[in-house]
Amino acid sequence: MNSFPSRITVLAGGIGGARFLMGLLAHLRHTNPDGQGGTATVVTVIGNTGDDIWVHGVRVCPDLDTVMYTLGDGISKERGWGREGETFSAKDELAAYGVEPTWFGLGDKDLATHLIRTQSLASGFTLTEVTAALCDRWQPGVTLLPMSNERAETHVIVDDPDQGRIAIHFQEWWIRHRAALPAHGFVMVGIEDAKPAPGVLEAIHDTDLVIFPPSNPVVSIGAILQVPGIAEAVRTTKAPVIALSPIVGGAPVRGMADACLAALNIETTAAAVALHYGARSSGGFIDAWLIDTQDSESLGILEESGIRAKAIPLMMTDVDATALMAAQTLDFA
């Protein structure tokens, strides 16, 4: 492919996906400018909504908001989620009333986003429409689509000392338990009735390139691929599918993806995650896989499995380093 694809589709979770998109847009603005400070390449992001949760009466979409705030320059750079200059008075007041959950980080500025989303959903707008309306303010420079407009939330199977084997919401496991409760698996409640949101299948089929950024392979990309129809679209699109490893040197770069992989009996290595996705030439999801230079010993295994692989620096330390990573992704594709 030449270095100016006109359409790119990215399947994204939260922090890893958003950081990669920052670098991708920086690279595209530089190499394929539109003359107005943006890029002529149309970037469509299919966002994970498996992490979504109702909390204190509002609908929260953590991964969509992380992408929107990061690309709109409103993200807390220190935390990587939620708003810069955030306060937590509403959360503290709710806790003072003794109302659960007290473990969910609901910021005051962030709450405005959730209130608008909740009101709009209640008056009949779809999540696609609401997300577009919120993006009018943030101007993320991409078309941000939820994977589905139906509710399909990831739950984690764990052992409770009193109740035995139960399923708890992903956010309760991830935030409250810091993913330390051994997980026996994940189930997406409602996934059978979920449909890809409008534009999602088209974005996978009618594109020059599909990218899996370094997002969580189980609960971010894995969740998107579970929406009926999306896996098939990724398997059959004529566009190449290239992915970047979120695992470097046998560990997630940040977060607890190792706990998610362990639940599926997948080793926490770049190669094991690639083999989990599988080569498209043998019914899997990816054509090519980028690993970090420190994992280059696994290049041979990957090529044998039919996945084209290359080792480059994969640490998204700043936007420049990430833009270079994005440039090398497009070159390799």
Ligand code: GDP
């Ligand atoms: P979440 O929804 O906020 O958990 O975000 P994602 O699913 O998009 O991404 C989480 C993944 O990003 C984690 O598994 C991290 O290992 C990975 N990640 C974070 N920073 C980096 C980085 O600098 N380089 C690479 N290769 N992966 C990263």
Ligand code: CA
């Ligand atoms: Ca997430």
